[in-house]
Amino acid sequence: MERVRLSFPADDVVHRHPLTVRITDMNYGRHLGHDALVSLLHEARVAALASRDLREWDLGGYPCVAADLAVQYQAETRWPDALVVETAIPAPGRKAIGVYHRILREADGATVATARINLMLVDPQSGRPVAIPAGVREALAGAS
Helix, strand or coil: CCCCCCCCHHHHHHEEEEEEECCHHCCCCHHHHHHHHHHHHHHHHHHHHHHHCCCCCEECCEEEEEEEEEECCCCCCCCCCEEEEECCCCCCCCCEEEEEEEEEECCCEEEEEEEEEEEECCCCCCCCCCCHHHHHHHHHHHHH
């Protein structure tokens, strides 16, 4: 299967979040584990949304769920490396918000990983996806 490289939309960066690799983030290969990376991405995403006065659990009256996640690794990182997670949010689609992350190792600027997560807002009663509310679009408008 051919691998398609994720393209990070640098023009849509809305937030940069500093993090440090913790000893508990290490896997048996002695580098940042996938499960820990997903948690670090979540922390950076929540901070990026908060910088726009948005909360994952209440985006225009609806909670969001992860519809899919793609991660591509470019370099290893280990404890106690300092990282910066850049978050980019292009204009949302009708029912999905694409959030991109680029994880950089602060010491040398190397890209550790690139990720994309698609968030969908759901009606808590029916569990069905809903259209992105205008207020959420407006809050994210500075990202595009």
